[in-house]
Amino acid sequence: NNNNNNNMRLKSDHEARPSLDWKYHSWLVLWYIVTGLLHEMAHVAVAVWFMRNDSSASSINQETFSARFLFDLFLGRRFVLDAMLDGDQERWIRHAGWIISVGIALFVNGCISRHFVGTQQQKGSKNTSSGTLSTLVSTLQYAAWITALEGLWTDLFHLPAIPAILGTGSSPTGTLVFCCGNFGMILLHHAWWTKSSESAMDIMEKMVQVTMMRGAQSGGVITFHPKRHSEGQSKLCRQELKGIRTRVVNRKRTDLSVKLRRKVQHDNFRFGKTPFPKDHVPVFAGHTRFATSSKATMEGTHPQQWSPAAPRRVYNFDVIRTCTVVDESVNSRSSSAQPGHSNPAIVAPQVIQVDNYITHNGDFDFYNLNGKSYDLGAIQKWLAVVLQYPMPAPVDSCAVAGMVDLLRCQGCFGLSLRYALAMGLPTAVIFQDQTSTDFPQYGDFESIGKVFEDVLGKMIAMGAVSLSSMGNSSSDRESFASKVVGELKEERDLLEPLAGHLGTQGGHVEKTPDEVEAGHVSTLHLLCLSAVNAFYDNDLMFVTKEFLAKASGSFGLCVTSSLDAHRQVCLAARGQTMSIAFYPRKGMILYGSEQAAVKAGLKVPFPGNAIDELDHSLGDVDNDALRLDLDGKWLAQWKKS
Secondary structure, eight states, X not given: OHHHHHHHHHHHHHHHSOOOSHHHHHHHHHHHHHHHHHHHHHHHHHHHHHTTTOTTHHHIIIIISXXXXXXXXXXXXXXXXXXXXXXXXXXXXXHHHHHHHHHHHHHIIIIIHHHHHHHHHHHTOOSHHHHHHHHHHHHHHHHHHHHHHHHIIIIISOOOOOHHHHTTOOOSSGGGSSOOEEEEEEEOSTHHHHTOSHHHHHHHHHHHHHXXXXXXXXXXXXXEEEOOOOTTOOTTSOOOEEEEEEEEEOOTTSOHHHHHHHHHHHHHSXXXXXXXXXXXXXXXXXXXXXXXXXXXXXXXXXXXXXXOOEEEEEOOSSOOOOOTTSXXXXXXXXXXOOTTSOXXXXXXXXXXXXXXXXXXXXXXEEEEETTEEEXXXXXXXXXXXXXXXXXXXXXXXXXXXXXXXXXOOTTOHHHHHHHIIIIISTTOOOOOOTTOXXXXXXXXXXXXXXXXXXXXXXXXXXXXXXXXXXXXXXXHHHHHHHXXXXXXXXXXXXXXXXXXXXXXXXXXXXXXXXXXXXXXXXXXXXXXXXXXHHHHHOSHHHHHHHHHHHEEEEEEEEEEETTTTTTEEEEEEEBSOOEEEEETTTTEEEEESSGGGGGXXXXXXXXXXXXXXXXXXXXXXXXXXXXXXXXXXXXXEOSOO
């Protein structure tokens, strides 16, 4: 009897246990996908709730909810969101997943399962439909609890996903997946580098350590060193700056923060020398990277630059000064300048090296020019032709640097003409014929730019305008452009390299000679006026605003230039986080993609001997400390423009 009872019990258990056949596994996988989707949709629902009145919600709806996003949501079991969210919002979005998953598991176990068991006991049914229903309920239970445990593991305890169990991992916000990060410091007081650079480097190392959570495969820093005035050159000339870029690729058993610090110290404070004069404000703009779209190589490591440093003829808008490049014939006419206008003897371009750098985390996807959008691939090929330099790296951030090279042209007629022809005309396009080699060389633009310089010098010599007043008057700009057009009509050979591009705007078509001439001059006037406007307007802030207004993607951005690094740096954020902390009692400003990174200066004492030394700080900020979380553009300027 005992043997019979045991056999009956085993048989009963076997009948109660669901059959482990292909149908069972199929239902288990299906429920696993469904419960995982419900888990991720909880993140989505809470995120949409927080962003319903957010200005960035429209871009998220258009760009984030893409095919890749849906693939990650349905099969990848992760929710990736690039958006400006504060700490409380991130926590609510994160915790929503595991709360919903645990709730579903309890509901399935407590309500559906018990109801099914009770119904089966009442009916005493053992038919085929009952077995199928039992399989459905059993697999739903398993899938619900597996998903709940995953949610507890990743969302509640912040532990990394286990691929064998958790797929690609669940993460409620973009900051929880591998990405990149910006960091930087602006040292407003000379004590940070004249007393000892160790304190400043301690802060930088801490910032790198925090930012490394976003990616630690490689990192870099850019800063600018003033060059000494050449012999015989007036000290009133623009101070020329040289960019010092430090980049390192991390190895398996090295610490990126330590490695980057040592390299920065070696490149900037070699042999204990002080590289900066007391009136200089150094900016250390840095970036750490996790290679999501390419290998972790030196060429893909930030700071990014498209065009190498090159000599350009640049006017100094900071001060009106005498330069050694002033022609003696202009000096002889200096007495004709009227009171209140610029002395013509001190308005002249200076030949200096120009280079631009950016650090960027996020994605650059499209750019809109004259109402048409162009993808990244087209932009990269076009930049190689327009800038006359091959693409240095295939990463999207390098294309951002190329756009900055093209847009930043204030004070230089050659750069302004290149911008006007490539982007300034109302019919300008990012041309798709990448085999074309007829785009003018920079030397062609510079030759035409010298005509602008001559006309400007004559107008100032007559006392009609000054360099600054013309920038404030649209009528003076129109007059300037018209005078240049008149000069260029007499020197048509200078326009030959541009003829093909001007012709496509209406110059070279089969019309009567008078109609061709009229159309050509009209287009030429538009070109000259666009160049004059760019000469006055396209500073660092304009560049950043213009780029973000027409670019699609997410951006945490720092833009620097050798033309501006002595007085300003531009930061911007859209779809990425950027925080800024002010330390007025320490003469320092910190910024970073991670809020915790900008707190690195809290416990580092001011390296000066006395607090009174801060009276000489080049900053003009008050209070003990202030942090800003950036959503938009921010210009840090410490000297009057």
